[in-house]
Amino acid sequence: MLTYQDDQAVPKLAKPTWFYILEAAEEFKGKPFTVPQIIDKVRERAPRSKPYTIRCNIYGLTPNHYSRKTIHPLRNMPLSNTLETGNFKHWKKQV
Numbered sequence: 001m002l003t004y005q006d007d008q009a010v011p012k013l014a015k016p017t018w019f020y021i022l023e024a025a026e027e028f029k030g031k032p033f034t035v036p037q038i039i040d041k042v043r044e045r046a047p048r049s050k051p052y053t054i055r056c057n058i059y060g061l062t063p064n065h066y067s068r069k070t071i072h073p074l075r076n077m078p079l080s081n082t083l084e085t086g087n088f089k090h091w092k093k094q095v
Contacts, residue, residue, distance in 0.1 A: 017046075018060075021042060024038050032087035038058060038088070
């Protein structure tokens, strides 16, 4: 029987979820994408990741998402919400 302390009970991902999201967003090469599209791409690479976790990370990575007040922003906020359609678009900070 597996317990919470058992390593097999809670499998760990090789990378953090936000990293898988960034990799998936880069595949769209600047084209808008939806949350379900990103969830599918992330689950191809990390099948153990939960859709709810991926969704929350996407919202946390988006500086202009309306739920940003309740979800702590992650890393350098590399996603941007497009206004009219509700889709997301990958962007890189200008250096």
